[in-house]
Amino acid sequence: MTAVTMHLGEIGQQLRAFRLESGMRADEIAARLGVSRAALYRYEKGEVIKLDTVQRLAELLNISPLTLLGVGIEYYSCPNHFFQKITQIEGDIEQILxxxxxxxxxxxxxxxxxxLLEAHxxxxxxxxSAVIDAPPILAQSKRRALYSQRKPSIISMLPENHIIDFLTHGVGxxxxxxxxLRHKARQVAVQEIRNIITLIDSVPMGLQFSVVPKNISTTSCIFMRRNELMAVAINPFRSDCSAARTSGIAMITSSPEAVATHKQMLETLWQTSLKGQDAIDRLKTLVEQHGAV
Structure with a gap:
């Protein structure tokens, strides 16, 4: 079994992230812990923190101590909440696989x-309206803008089976x-795949695509890295899903063992998937076979 190691600096960054997400003020948390605000800031910068303080912090932030230490798991049964969390993480990320x-x-x-908004x-x-949740697309609408501003490195592997379904049924x-409307959604799907073909052909810096052949089954997941902090999300929700007609459990964890095993799987999958001209040729064939006229 892989040993779990957590650097103090990583704990501090986890603490700050959860504090900001909670909406609680630093002085409010410090007062409830019985420490000064300066001490709380020192914890966030990587100063030694006692385990009983970690326990009390976790209780205040309504999370488990393991999650605060970066080795727990966060579960999401609602796609809106999951995409809100992913959007938050991507606001300070350097690499996505x-x-x-x-x-x-x-x-x-x-x-x-x-x-998607029209379909919703x-x-x-x-x-x-009383029984329809907001479309998940609204929960992640900032992701495109964040990418344009920050330009993290992205390697995106597109499963061929998913592409066929996407072209056959369209977005949403x-x-x-x-x-x-379904025909229109299929036309938009064709437009998006053609856009990916253009991106592969132009080879933009920091953005890479590949196509995973349909004879390879894989788990949908996202590896995210910022400096030495890494997390992995196992995700059953597509970005174009309907919250009212989608069921599943997504999870996000920074457990070193989970991160390492998923990162290795993704790197291996990248090596075996179609890239460059091979990917372009496959995508063009799929558009011809399954795309809307």
């Missing part, structure tokens, strides 16, 4: 969001749509 959607949301076009409005009108496959 992922295999999940048939697209990379950060470089999708505004048409991707627009068709139609669903809301049909089923009633889980939304109920009229025939005209």
């Amino acid at each position: 992922q295999v999940s959607d048939p697209v990379c949301y950060q470089v999708t076009s505004p048409a991707y969001d627009a068709i 409005a139609c669903q809301q009108e049909k089923e009633g 496959a889980s939304f109920p749509m009229s025939a005209p």
Whole structure:
């Protein structure tokens, strides 16, 4: 079994991140802990912190001590909450390595969001606003802007089976749509795949794509790194899902063992997937075979 090692600086960064997310003021937390605000800031900078203080901090922030130490697991049954958390993490990230959607949301076009909002409005009108949650696309709408501002390194591996489903049913496959709207959603899907083809061909700095052949099954997950801090998200939710028609449990963890094993899996998958001209040729074939006319 891999030993769990946590540097004080990492604990401090975890503490600051959870404090900011909680919305509680530093002086409020310090007062409830019985320490000075300066002491709390020192903890966040990596000063030695006692285990009983970790326990009390975790209780205040409504998380487990292991999660505060970066070795716990956060679970999300709601796609909106999961994408809100991912958006928060990506606001301070340097590297992303992922295999999940048939697209990379950060470089999708505004048409991707627009068709989902249109589908949600139609669903809301049909089923009633009281029973329809906000579309997950709104929870992650900042991700594209964050990417444009920060330009983290992204390696996105696109499963061929997901691409076929995406082209066949269009953006927002889980939304109920009229025939005209479904055709429009399929046209937007073709547009997004063609955009990826253009990006692969132009080789933009820090952005790489590959296609995972359909004979390879893999878990949808996202590896994220900032300096020495790393986390992995195992995610059943597609970025174009309907909250009302989606069920699953996503989880995010910084456990060193989980991070290391998933990172190794993703790196191996990258080596065996189609890249460059091979990926372009496969995507063009899929568009011809399954894309809307």
